[in-house]
Amino acid sequence: MDRETRSDVPLGRRMPQATTRIVVADRNVITRVGLRSILERNTGFAVVAEATSYDAVLDAVDEHGPDVLIIDLDLGDDTTRGLKVVEEVTDRYESTKVLVLSNTLSEMIVVEALRRGANGYLCKESVKADELGHGVKAIQEGETVLGKGVGSLVAHSLGSSRLHAEHLTDREIDVIKNVAQGLSNKQIAAVMFISESTIKFHLQNASRKLGAHRRAEIVHRATSAGLL
Amino acid sequence: MDRETRSDVPLGRRMPQATTRIVVADRNVITRVGLRSILERNTGFAVVAEATSYDAVLDAVDEHGPDVLIIDLDLGDDTTRGLKVVEEVTDRYESTKVLVLSNTLSEMIVVEALRRGANGYLCKESVKADELGHGVKAIQEGETVLGKGVGSLVAHSLGSSRLHAEHLTDREIDVIKNVAQGLSNKQIAAVMFISESTIKFHLQNASRKLGAHRRAEIVHRATSAGLL
């Protein structure tokens, strides 16, 4: 946005590479402090705000208009909200790049995050200290950064027939949650005030979407996809 | 405990509270850096070593004989190994206190960790920055520190009939893993080279131990207990 302004500045007097302003979003203090330490170790990076909730992320981006938002998708109870926030930020603030920093590695989540405009996806577990700085720099230069293991996941997804993993409907997720509690179809029908047939219908659809054939597998896949 | 000793020391010459030597064990760099930052913010704490694997923890404790070991139980593929490490450290090095710092909150894990000698259990998600320093100090003074939510979990476990949550056998876990993959008992029997009856036997036992009644629930509970 102020790219024009910058090009007006005489070369000699240009800021010695203006510092990259970063907003960090993670509900975990330890991670926030760790990120700040690692990033500010390199000069040129400044963490200008921290957020611990979805709303706080939006506020912080609104207020600071940072160059990069580093965000953990899991910032509250509503697990799918993180993806929506990514979409909102990349839609509304074109100059703000988004780097997702997750602890779980689910194909569906990665693909969805990228599809909604994320510029990078790193996995907390496997990331090295210097990869963070490099990643942020690379993202600023327009690259897309995929952490170790993430790239192959995306490739796999591209190779498989279902380009964008079909996502479960709200109703299907509700049913699966009840299945995970060990309820029978009849019991689920009772608590959801719908017919047992409908429960089976939703489970059939969920099975197809997840590529599962047994309810135990449905629960497992939905869990590891972070949908529960 | 050493209150007597202290009262012997002339007030003026007393050591300015000898620094607490800490070993941090976590496979995640960000967490390690964050912990170090937060702890060394307070004077009196020194992180003398970091470990990223079970073996490295044992080595580090061996070499440094720290006052406190802060450890994430999930340091590798073998999820139950963390508990064994806690037991080993508290058994062999009586002067080293152990503070477990986990990201998941499972009744079974908490209870097992404490039973094996852990002096504290905090949850990464909910811990506040100052709680860490306070917690380490408290542990050193012989207290047992339970983070927010952890205490009630333990209380609940004490109230319930099964004082120490029965833990699943290796075999049972193997079977459950296959169930999570969506295999039928017959298929599991085939891949494990044992009878279908034995599969059912293991699942019955696992059901009882986990308080589940359906295989989908078994998978869910085993997952959220971090056993898979």
Add this chain to the structure above:
DNA sequence: TAACGAACTAGCCAAATGGCTAGGTAGGGG
């Protein structure tokens, strides 16, 4: 040695599940 836990096997039966076909409704977007 006796007791114990873990692993293993067998058979029975009611209930639950998976896999299918064949519908109906309401709302949104081209």
Add this chain to the structure above:
DNA sequence: CCCCTACCTAGCCATTTGGCTAGTTCGTTA
């Protein structure tokens, strides 16, 4: 207006499951 999606319902039938009882073997521990 028609198409598409989400949501809802019904019935059929083979297979799987949950829950039980009743055993054997093996290695460890008391």
